[in-house]
Amino acid sequence: MALLEDLKWRYATKKMNGQAVPEEKLNYILEAARLAPSTSGLQPYKILVVTDKQKLEDIKKIANNQSQVVDGSHLLIWVAWDHFDEAKAEEILLRTGKERGMPAENSIAYKNMLVSKYGPQGKQWQADRMAKQAYISFGLALAAAAEQKVDATPMEGFDNEALDKYLGLNGWKSVVMMPIGYRDEEGDWLVKHKKFRLPMDEFVEVIK
Ligand SMILES: Cc1cc2nc3c(=O)[nH]c(=O)nc-3n(C[C@H](O)[C@H](O)[C@H](O)COP(=O)(O)O)c2cc1C
Secondary structure, three states, rough: HHHHHHHOOOOOOOOOOOOOOOOOHHHHHHHHHOOOOOHHHOOEEEEEEEOOOHHHHHHHHHOOOOHHHHOOOOEEEEEEOOOOHHHHHHHHHHHHHHHHOOHHHHHHHHHHHHHHHHHOOOHHHHHHHHHHHHHHHHHHHHHHHHHHOOOOOOOOOOHHHHHHHHHHOOOOEEEEEEEEOOOOOOOOOOOOOOOOOOOOHHHOOOOO
């Protein structure tokens, strides 16, 4: 029940009031994001946390001048591998196997199987698949923020290529971002509007 109430409370905040999110709440949100499942446990993404005011101003310009980027206290940016990175995959599979006391050959064999499946699909397909994993982590972070009564705006409204260039990414691509902070009750036009979702009988179809 509590989760559903939190999800009803949250909304894509358009105007934040500049109040800072405390460190422990930030860490809670990041921990929820870290615990997300991912395909083959690859975790082919990471989160960049930006707080520097000048950098936020620069990123705001890349993000269609959306004010939440600078009015939130932290900007979380999910970046994902820009292709199926065999070396990174091998490393994480070996580390996972080691932690579980499994032989390295098993991890290498599994990685080789992944290479045979991902390889023929091409780099764009691979990048898309890596980005999909990032969205799962993103969704959990959004829910965790709501649980902490921290406002967050899910954001795809930015120029990915320009942001990648600005951040100097190499081997990674930006996927989605989330400023966190607190809603400006007076200044946010959306705060008073009802949440709209399709009713359950349209959203769910039971196949008989
Ligand atoms: C992946 C994704 C990208 C979004 N990008 C933006 C964005 O760039 N700017 C914005 O103000 N809202 C953005 N939204 C917010 C959606 O418009 C919003 O989540 C949707 O209308 C549902 O409303 P709610 O989040 O307030 O419940 C995005 C949402 C998602 C999930």
